[in-house]
Amino acid sequence: MLKYFFMAFIISSTAIAKDYGRDQLQNLSWGGVDVLWLKDDRFPTYSISVYFADGALGDGKVKGSTSAALGLIKSGTRRYGQKEISDTLDFFAANLDTSVNHEYSRLEISGLVKDIVPTMKKVCHLMQDSVYPKSELKKELDSLHASLANVETDHRSLADLVFREVSLKGVPFSYPVTGRMKDHKFLNSNVLKKRLEQLNSEVKKRIYITGPSEILNIDKIINEECGWSSKATFVRNVDYKSQKTTKGPSIFLVPVKKANQAQVRIGRFLNKDELIPGDERHALLGEFLAGGFTSILMDELRTKRGLVYGVGAFSAAQRDYGRAVITTATRAEKVVELINVVKDSLQKLSLKEVDQQRFELAKSGLAGSYPFRFEQSEHYLFQLLFLDHLGLSYDELYKSADKIRGYKLDDLSQLANQVFEWDNLTILVLGEASLKKELEKLGKVTILNYKDYL
């Protein structure tokens, strides 16, 4: 068996090249706005990602305003109502989505090449002229609040939402980018127009575009109709006090009714000074812990014990902070057993008491998946966008497989010991209130009301 494993590994390792598609990348400047074009003429489609160097940290007093200003951009302008706007975009089969996190924001546009010009004209019109009509704003917020009020039926999302805020408590990144329900009464047309205007005229932008060469004819539209130029130079920066380590994990229970599974989240906030730019060990740690069926947690929790259907893990850095998280769910009566298995697995890794072959397997798996990172152009470009956001060279992507292959078990156990040090973790369980007694076997349990986080 081992023979097959190593033969296959050696073959794939030597076959891997380093810079797929790099020769298809071209840097452009549209009126001073930096543009990165990934030529892709396989299909008559395009995809555009506009990066704004500010996110929810720029909300100011009205939390959720950046998310709403971009997210409700189709709600109405001085000339067109919601229905006309959506009819135009739908007719062109154009998708217009937005994404806002704490550090940066994105506008995502995709569609058919034949309609890129009228689509971009419409998008620029929305960016310049959106007025967020009161009636549309009310409808959107009513709908959002109705969904949030019903979130108890979606245990996974609810656990993620509460865990994020609890585990990041005390740092600027903890507050939800959409704001809480109580913040939404302050969202009005003037606030959103002002925020959109800031994004248009003050915040630095960079455009990532993929498709055939015909799509480059939107350059004038970007400058003249979107009005974006090199004059917008603001880049969000943030300072915060590093979080101190704690003694013993913090354990939280979020009671919900009729839960025949317990959602479990384990992890913590990573301070900026804990992060090394371009450190691929974080990706390797996620792969080793929960990257597929061969990972240590899938093996221990699913294959050996049948405790879970799935488990996820990541350790990842944004520009100014990071998060390390393990995500899973099990039947209520097994929750303490599950947490103990996770603890034991992490400790073994920290002490290097793991099988060297399993480590090599995670390494070869992650390095071997390298060519898949280039299969879909949109995904390829996003990786470059993120490197730009981090201020790192694109070489970080092209060298990542080699870097991963160079790591030793010491490197990984050192990182695991740092980011998943048990006493420094937050453990959150979402399930029946009766779980409290069982969880107290692990330590002091704090009960949280999920409604406080909506």
Add this chain to the structure above:
Amino acid sequence: MTLKWTSLSVLALLLSTTINSCSHSKKNSTDSMASSIDEKEINVEKKILSNGLKVLVVENHRLPIMSYYTFYNVGGRYEESGTTGATHFLEHLMFKGAKKFGPGDFERLIESNGGSSNAYTTFDSTVYYESVPSTLLETVVDLESDRMENLLLEEESFEKERQVVKEERKMRYENNPGGQIYLATNQAVYQGNPYGGSVIGDLKDLDSLNRDQVRDFFKKFYTPDNAIIVVVGDVDAAEVFSKVEEKMGNLKPSSQEIRDYKAKKDHIDNYKFHWNGHKEIALHGQSSNPLFILAFKAAALGEDIAYVQDILSTMLSSGDSSYLVQQFVKSKRPSMISISSGNSNMRYSGMFTIGGELLPKRSLAKAKSELMSALKKSCDSVVTERNLQKSRNMLLSGFYSGLQSNAGVAHLLGTQENFFGDYRYYKTELNKYLSINLAQVKSACQDLFNSPDSFFVSVWDKNSKK
């Protein structure tokens, strides 16, 4: 469920798809492109082995990777009362070791080389897929051959996996109002026919399924003449055929007895609807906002009317400008948080659904009445030339994005071959879609929404617990 997207993705391909190779291929890029795909057609090479195993190959040398799909023509429709969930349970167990590659070997070989694998089960099919570096071709053929012939089904793995499937059931259906209403609607609409079971399995069946039952299922249906292999990526077609022939050419096809059994189970008479009139089911569930599905009897895969109903569904609810979204979600006084429609065609039957979530304090009865009325009116107001063109554009755009990966192309071709016996059936489908006119859509709309036969299923925490 997949046909709508599959059909249209093929349509998208025919209009102008080309899949380019790049300089990192192990072959000359220009030559490889010219040999595999031209402006209007995917260049597929096909071979049928003497034991009935069908193999399709598309060479795409853009990156040194490939996707390998195996479609088995077996799904929940072959399960009997008491064995619901057997097909899906078996799908899990197919990853638990065979004679040559024991427990854990499958994942180790795939994942250690940077690949990934997974599978899914429906009423019609069970599909396994791997995306791996193309250097792994021989290994993957060996792995798939081994588990097609010699699955272990060890007791320890069997019992562990039973628990895993039950956890999956909780996640997808028991703790999820969306899953709860989907399951209930499916079982109501297809009551009394082979689609009326449960692919995930009833809990009591999952608890009682034993290894002999699952092994029997495996022996019946995991045979080369019941399978289609599709390989897309940086491979040489002749090499693929050679390796598949070498590893799987000697596998025995199913017996005449099994073929007769399948023919009997698949007889079209078994798939008739067993209900008439308007029916309602009100389920108690956790959702504090009422969820509903309004379901109508619809066509099976490949029927002409199914393509017209696909277009109708797109006109009704795709995009914020669509009729139902404007009527119920974006109107001055909205009653719903969301609404969508779908034309779900299976091999022998189908249903057309409209589903949504109401805003709080809205009456389900009133929403149902308004919806029924709006649907009848829609046949005049929705079916316009602009909406027809809009639907074509939207479907086209969506499908190009689905074809950016080897896996997407493999899935497309395998689905066509699996359901229509010919991967080239997309040409027929293209003609069907392009020839649809407004009168056809209007007529289909009227037939559908004037039908007296419909099911209205709701899930709500205010519904009675009975």
